[in-house]
Structures are given as C-alpha cells and as structure tokens.
Amino acid sequence: RLGVAVGPGRGSAAGSAVAYCLGITDIDPIKYDLLFERFLNPDRISLPDIDVDFDDDGRAVVLRYVTQKYGAEKVAHIITIGTMASKSAIKDVARVLRLPLPESDKLAKYVPARDFEIEGTKYKVNLKNCYAHIPELHEQVEHGSELVRETLKYAQELEGNARNTGVHACGVIIGRDDITDWVPVATATDKDGEKVLVTQYEGSVIESTGLIKMDFLGLKTLSIIMEALENIKERHGITLDIDKIPIDDPKTYQLYSEGRTTGTFQFESTGMQKYLRELQPSTFEDLIAMNALYRPGPMAYIPQFIKRKHGQEPIEYDIPVMEKYLKDTYGITVYQEQVMLLSRQLANFTRGESDALRKAMGKKKKKIVDEMKPKFIEGGKSNGHDPKILDKIWSDWEKFASYAFNKSHATCYSWVAYQTGYLKANYPAEYMAAVLSRNLNDITKLTKFMDECKVMKIDVKSPDINESRARFSVNDAGQIRFGLAAIKGVGLNAVQAILDERKANGPYKSVYDLVERINLTTCNRKVIDSLALAGAFDRFGVNREDFEKTDDEPSFGELLVRYGQRFQTQKANQTASLFGDIEEIDTAKPEPSHRNTWTDIQRLDREREFVGLYLSAHPLDKYYTEVEYGCNV
Numbered sequence: 001r002l003g004v005a006v007g008p009g010r011g012s013a014a015g016s017a018v019a020y021c022l023g024i025t026d027i028d029p030i031k032y033d034l035l036f037e038r039f040l041n042p043d044r045i046s047l048p049d050i051d052v053d054f055d056d057d058g059r060a061v062v063l064r065y066v067t068q069k070y071g072a073e074k075v076a077h078i079i080t081i082g083t084m085a086s087k088s089a090i091k092d093v094a095r096v097l098r099l100p101l102p103e104s105d106k107l108a109k110y111v112p113a114r115d116f117e118i119e120g121t122k123y124k125v126n127l128k129n130c131y132a133h134i135p136e137l138h139e140q141v142e143h144g145s146e147l148v149r150e151t152l153k154y155a156q157e158l159e160g161n162a163r164n165t166g167v168h169a170c171g172v173i174i175g176r177d178d179i180t181d182w183v184p185v186a187t188a189t190d191k192d193g194e195k196v197l198v199t200q201y202e203g204s205v206i207e208s209t210g211l212i213k214m215d216f217l218g219l220k221t222l223s224i225i226m227e228a229l230e231n232i233k234e235r236h237g238i239t240l241d242i243d244k245i246p247i248d249d250p251k252t253y254q255l256y257s258e259g260r261t262t263g264t265f266q267f268e269s270t271g272m273q274k275y276l277r278e279l280q281p282s283t284f285e286d287l288i289a290m291n292a293l294y295r296p297g298p299m300a301y302i303p304q305f306i307k308r309k310h311g312q313e314p315i316e317y318d319i320p321v322m323e324k325y326l327k328d329t330y331g332i333t334v335y336q337e338q339v340m341l342l343s344r345q346l347a348n349f350t351r352g353e354s355d356a357l358r359k360a361m362g363k364k365k366k367k368i369v370d371e372m373k374p375k376f377i378e379g380g381k382s383n384g385h386d387p388k389i390l391d392k393i394w395s396d397w398e399k400f401a402s403y404a405f406n407k408s409h410a411t412c413y414s415w416v417a418y419q420t421g422y423l424k425a426n427y428p429a430e431y432m433a434a435v436l437s438r439n440l441n442d443i444t445k446l447t448k449f450m451d452e453c454k455v456m457k458i459d460v461k462s463p464d465i466n467e468s469r470a471r472f473s474v475n476d477a478g479q480i481r482f483g484l485a486a487i488k489g490v491g492l493n494a495v496q497a498i499l500d501e502r503k504a505n506g507p508y509k510s511v512y513d514l515v516e517r518i519n520l521t522t523c524n525r526k527v528i529d530s531l532a533l534a535g536a537f538d539r540f541g542v543n544r545e546d547f548e549k550t551d552d553e554p555s556f557g558e559l560l561v562r563y564g565q566r567f568q569t570q571k572a573n574q575t576a577s578l579f580g581d582i583e584e585i586d587t588a589k590p591e592p593s594h595r596n597t598w599t600d601i602q603r604l605d606r607e608r609e610f611v612g613l614y615l616s617a618h619p620l621d622k623y624y625t626e627v628e629y630g631c632n633v
Contacts, residue, residue: 003061004054006053007054007219008243010053013051015035016040017029017036026243026412027411027415033407034408034411035340043352052217053219053222054216059216074179076175077171077199080165086126090104090108091105093151097154165198167191173211173214179197184200221420224434227434231433248283252418252425255424256287257279266413267290275302279309288414297403301332304332308331318392322345326338334405337406337408347383376394436449443613458479461481461482470495488612490527491527498523505517511542515567529549532546534607534611543595563588567587
C-alpha cells in the first residue's frame with residue numbers, strides 16, 4: 001500500500017510458520033526445514049524480535065507510517081553513545097591543553113590500530129596497556145615534557161567516557177504507552193539532519209525496561225530490484241511479480257554456473273564466482289549452502305562439498321539415519337538447524353535443548369557444551385547407536401558448529417540473491433541500469449559495473465536530452481542511457497522540470513526549442529552548459545566546445561538562456577490581433593561561435609569531469625591493438 005519493497009525475512013524469524021502465513025516472511029519454513037524453536041522456545045528468556053528489511057528509500061516512509069499510526073509519543077529511535085577511544089582521548093585532551101598538533105598526532109600514532117602482541121602475550125588496545133608495553137609511549141609517560149605527561153595522564157582518565165551521541169541505524173521502539181512512561185527520552189539528529197526522539201538508554205539495555213526493539217533495516221538490493229522492475233515495465237509494458245518468479249529458471253542457474261554474478265546480491269565476489277563455476281549449482285538448495293559456506297571457517301569445506309555434488313568423493317553418513325537431514329548438503333553439516341535436528345533425531349533432545357546446544361556451540365561456551373555431551377551419548381546409546389561414532393559426531397560438531405550458519409537467514413537472503421540473478425539473466429539491460437543508478441555516488445563501483453556492461457555487450461550511452469530519464473534507463477534498442485541527474489551541476493529539480501515538459505509536449509527539436517519551453521529559473525545557464533558538455537545535446541549537432549565559458553566571451557549556453565528568457569517574456573505578453581491571429585514572436589536566435597574543435601583527449605576529459613567517467617570513448621582506444629595484443633601485463 002505504501003509502495004515500499006519488503007524483504008522476504010531475515011534471521012531466525014523465517015522459521016515461524018505463523019509469520020509465513022501472516023505474510024511477514026515469504027519463505028515456507030516447512031519446505032526448507034527452518035525451525036521455529038530457533039526463533040522462539042520455552043527456554044528462551046529474552047523477547048523475540050522480527051527484523052525487517054525495507055528498500056533504502058522506503059525505510060523513511062515506514063518510519064513516518066508507524067509514527068502516524070501509533071502516535072509520535074509512542075515511537076522513539078534508540079540512542080547510541082560514542083565513547084572516547086584511546087587515540088581520540090589523546091587528541092581531545094591535547095587540543096584542550098593546547099599541545100601542538102604535530103606532537104598530538106605523533107602520540108596518537110604510537111597507539112596500535114588493533115590488539116597487539118608482546119613476547120607471545122596478547123594485549124587489548126587501551127592506554128593502560130599501551131603506556132606499559134609500547135616503548136615510545138612508556139618513554140613519554142616517564143620522561144616527556146610536563147605538558148605531554150599531563151596530556152597522557154588525563155587521556156587515560158577520560159578513556160571510555162561518553163564523547164557524543166547518535167541515532168541507532170535501524171533500531172526503533174514502539175510502545176503501547178507513551179515512551180516517557182517507561183524510559184527517559186532526548187532529541188538527537190539523525191543522518192538526514194532531522195531532529196528525532198530517542199531513548200536515553202542504549203539498545204543493549206532497552207529490553208530490560210520491558211520495551212521491544214524493532215529493527216527496520218534499509219537494504220539497497222531491494223531498491224535495485226524495485227528500479228529494475230520499473231525499467232522492465234517502462235520498456236516491455238509488463239508488470240513482473242518478483243515474488244512469483246520460477247525457482248528453477250535455467251537461465252538463472254546458467255548465470256550462476258558461469259560465475260557471471262557481478263552486480264548481484266551476496267554472490268558477486270571473485271572467490272565466490274570461482275566456486276560457483278566449480279559447483280555448477282542446479283538447485284536453490286545449492287545456492288543456500290554456498291551462501292552459508294562462503295565465510296571464514298566453513299569455506300574450507302567448499303572443495304569437499306563440490307566434489308561430493310559431482311560424485312568425485314563418496315557421500316558418507318556416520319549413521320545412516322542422518323541422511324534425512326544431510327542429503328541436501330551432500331553429507332556435510334552446513335547449518336545450525338542441522339545440528340539441532342540431528343541432536344533430536346539421534347539422542348532425543350527436546351526442541352529447547354537442541355536450541356540451547358546450538359547456542360552454546362555457536363558461542364563456544366565450552367562448559368555448557370561439556371555438560372550436554374553425556375546426555376547426547378546416553379540418548380544416542382538408548383537409540384542403539386555406537387558410542388564411539390556418537391563421540392566422533394560430537395567432536396565434529398564442536399569443530400564446525402561454531403562456524404555453522406543460520407539456515408533461516410541464509411535461505412531468505414539466497415532468495416533475494418536469486419531474484420537479482422533472475423533479473424540479470426532475463427532482463428540484463430534493465431537490471432544493470434538499476435544497479436548503475438543505485439551506485440551513482442561510488443565512482444569505483446560505477447566503473448566496475450560499467451565494465452560489466454561491456455562484458456555483457458550492453459552499450460552504455462552518453463546522456464541524451466530526449467532519451468535519458470533522471471536515473472539510468474533503457475531505450476528501445478536495449479541500450480542503457482546515462483541519467484540526467486547523474487551529471488555534475490544538474491540538480492534533481494532541473495531534471496524534473498526537463499522531464500515534465502518533455503512528457504507534456506513531446507521531445508525537444510533543438511536547443512532553441514529546449515530553452516523556449518523549459519523553466520529557465522530552475523534550468524539556468526550552469527545547467528544548460530553542464531548538459532551540453534556531458535553530451536546531452538549531441539543529437540542536435542551542436543559543438544560541446546561552444547558551451548565552455550571563457551574570459552573573452554560568454555558560453556553559448558548563456559546566450560541561449562538570454563534568448564529563452566526573451567522568447568518566454570514575449571510569449572507571455574503577446575496579445576491577439578484584431579482578427580484573432582497570434583502575433584509572431586520576433587526574437588533573433590543566437591548563433592554558436594564555432595570555436596576550435598577540441599582534441600579527443602580534451603573532449604573526453606570534459607566528459608569525465610561532468611559524468612565521472614569516460615562514456616563515448618576512452619583515451620586508450622586508439623592503442624587498442626597494442627594493448628590487446630602487444631602487452632602481457
């Protein structure tokens with residue numbers, strides 16, 4: 001109803017069938033063996049919460065919605081308290097005591113960036129340890145100038161104290177009563193510069209007051225999917241329901257099998273692409289497993305997983321009945337849920353006990369794990385299993401369970417990843433246009449995705465006044481057009497004015513037609529020049545050189561704006577003649593000065609200045625043969 005994209009779920013909440021039936025999550029927990037007790041069980045003391053992903057733009061809409069629905073006095077953000085770290089404590093005290101900046105920087109640089117080791121002993125980074133074990137700081141504490149010693153002394157006293165406050169990135173409190181009835185509140189400034197109500201307690205203690213923390217997270221991938229769907233509708237006239245796409249689409253699995261995942265969610269790293277090419281995933285379960293395995297620790301099991309899938313290594317189960325829960329992962333324990341299910345199957349653990357085991361192993365609580373081992377062995381023996389094999393299984397779990405991943409979360413995020421893979425495989429130009437639009441402010445990523453478009457043989461064209469939209473878009477020929485709003489010096493208001501006029505009265509016929517029609521208060525001389533220098537007027541046959549302002553003469557854009565203002569003034573003032581005819585507007589059109597043509601390098605440099613990268617060509621294009629065939633670097 002609000003036009004906000006919502007993720008399929010995240011975390012352990014996806015194990016709840018009730019949440020699935022209510023439409024809170026989109027993944028069937030029964031189909032994928034996701035466990036409710038992973039989310040909620042009688043042994044859990046803390047309140048369960050459901051984290052929800054919204055698209056980046058929609059998160060603010062949802063926050064406004066809950067504030068209006070429940071009342072501003074019942075909704076609050078959560079405060080974050082920044083503390084003085086070791087380096088900042090030294091710098092802050094040095095500034096107050098007026099210790100010269102070079103000395104302050106020198107002292108701060110002696111503090112290590114992370115925990116350090118001296119003669120085999122590891123130390124945490126704090127000023128007490130630094131003063132005792134780092135020779136340079138120890139020397140300054142003992143024999144430095146009085147001002148330096150004072151600075152270091154007060155820095156140690158202040159270290160760890162509150163330095164500043166902020167707003168939690170995603171946490172929101174929604175109460176049945178006014179928030180002030182439960183906790184003290186304050187105001188803070190969020191990342192958009194708005195004043196918002198915040199609790200004075202941090203998130204780590206807020207639940208102990210009886211309030212429930214909701215996590216409303218912004219996920220850029222959902223924004224990319226939404227924009228891709230808009231591009232598809234614009235070009236093909238179809239409304240694609242992304243939640244109803246086939247789970248067995250051959251093109252999508254071919255894309256994953258070839259490792260062409262740049263720009264997709266969760267699967268785009270170089271290492272992941274390598275393993276995908278080796279694995280040749282053919283089912284959604286393969287993608288879930290790879291998503292769970294590709295992280296420090298379990299990554300070591302990926303080669304074995306791949307060999308077992310392809311029959312290069314036998315799939316073995318310590319006890320035959322384990323096949324029921326390990327079949328999808330070729331006999332390898334990948335998920336925490338598998339440990340829970342197997343502990344119940346082999347040793348009669350209750351649902352609550354199996355979750356307690358999962359938690360203890362995941363958080364490496366050795367004492368609890370050791371206490372539960374005899375129960376596992378005895379329970380297994382009562383079911384007729386060999387104690388030696390049970391002991392081996394337990395040892396394997398101890399090694400791996402701390403790395404095992406939450407299958408509920410892996411399944412939800414693999415579904416989002418599959419959606420991006422489906423769009424890239426079936427609607428490549430529309431999807432990549434959305435990816436480019438959502439990475440406009442990161443030139444490194446933008447360049448990477450532009451290179452990916454070249455690999456995919458998708459042309460990315462310069463901006464065009466009659467084809468471009470605000471963001472990257474796809475034309476009828478399947479080419480991606482650079483967005484007008486991405487041009488330096490062209491604001492969103494100016495772009496909207498240009499697009500609104502184009503939609504109302506058709507394409508622009510010339511640069512004169514453009515300035516005769518658009519709002520020249522919003523689209524001033526700077527906007528016209530920026531559009532021209534970025535190549536948006538190339539279709540009219542004008543030269544970009546004429547739009548650069550020099551000390552000797554104004555830019556052609558300035559002359560055009562003056563002409564447009566005269567034209568629009570005369571049009572507004574024109575009166576009907578005696579016979580009802582409209583008087584013809586007589587305003588001389590300015591002529592371009594036809595300046596000297598730029599060299600290719602000059603033209604490309606100006607283009608890069610305004611759009612951030614080389615679009616129409618590249619300075620090394622004329623050396624293509626030498627670079628392609630003559631270089632080995």
